Amino acid sequence: MIQAATAPIIIGLFYIYIRDKYEKEPWQMLIWGLLFGVYATFVIYGVGQWVERMFPLTDMPFAAAFLQAALVEESVKLLFLLALLARNPQYNEPFDAIVYAVFISLGFAWIENIVYVTHPLWGGIGTALARAVLSVPGHGLFSVQMGYWLSEAKFAGRKVGWLLAFLVPYLYHGWYNYLLLADVPGAEVFLALLMGLLIITSLRYMSKLLKKSPFRPTGEKLSQK
Template structure:
């Protein structure tokens, strides 16, 4: 059983590591490995914080006092049932989750690298944010794979494969988009706030659209036809961002 869990945990890390290796090759001057590992781990660590923040925002849509919450739990009525159906669930998926996750990924990476002497070129902003985003995705994947020892190997591999081309790729791309605008804000300091806000809004819109489309899978069998163009558009944007920033290898003006 222990070996099974270790295998599935390794399987959970695999999608993030593959995408990480792919995007690290985009860096004309590779970052220190210890810094990449640290940012990846920070991305993982903020995943539980994001979950708590998302639950709190959902709770605000229908606040419950301690007694009501205790009553709901003791009467066999799970607390979260009130927030996982209907319009509250939709708001959580399409707005709260993207808002919290994209902001926290940006914030933790910014705090960790903005004063680092190795953070000296515009593409670094995209590399570090993609790394943090993939760490976040790895934590999500680990939550999924904890169920896998109870599932056939084929089902586990199928789930991870879908997350590789879906949720994990989404986190990398959304973070890359924010990273692009962050890099531009370091080059165009007079527009700093506006550019960062633009990047976050764009990432939140893409992320929310992805979540909404995935949520349609039970009522609309062709969700893949909508997800593929969305991810392709994001991937093209990130690819353009790297090409654009490589031509601007001046030292970033950090805050």
């Protein structure tokens, strides 16, 4: 089960590493990013437990989705990402923020995945497959949004990016959780549309930031995929 929980994480990390085509980050920093995500898991768990005690929202799926999960997870991951990027000399091109954001997010998703798939009641291969299709890609895509807006704030001077780096992944994550938790007609359709929108915008954001790389050869054509 641990292998099943780890495999989609490795695929996601490898994909984002390959996409960083002009100046790859040193492996030491990537390991730090992964470890930051692992450590963030325990912080998120502790804060999440406190929020659940203070605001029990068991019968309120909308509030639970946006407050107990999305708010805690995205705010903690953003703080860890900012800490990793602060005074990091390797953060020298726009795409780097996406790389580090994904490594932190998938470090968190790795531990979360292991907990879920090895759980004696609701774990197993079915859970592993479902999370490989939805949860792990979801975490990775949320972090692409976060990294994009951080880079827009730093490299493009768009100050609103500091706010959107939290707000955009938070809203995506909140709606994602709500559509999974709520018993509403057509939830599966809306979830598929949400994931489709995430994939399309994330691919466009990655291509856009790669085009802005100062290490990109002049005149090179860049695929949108």
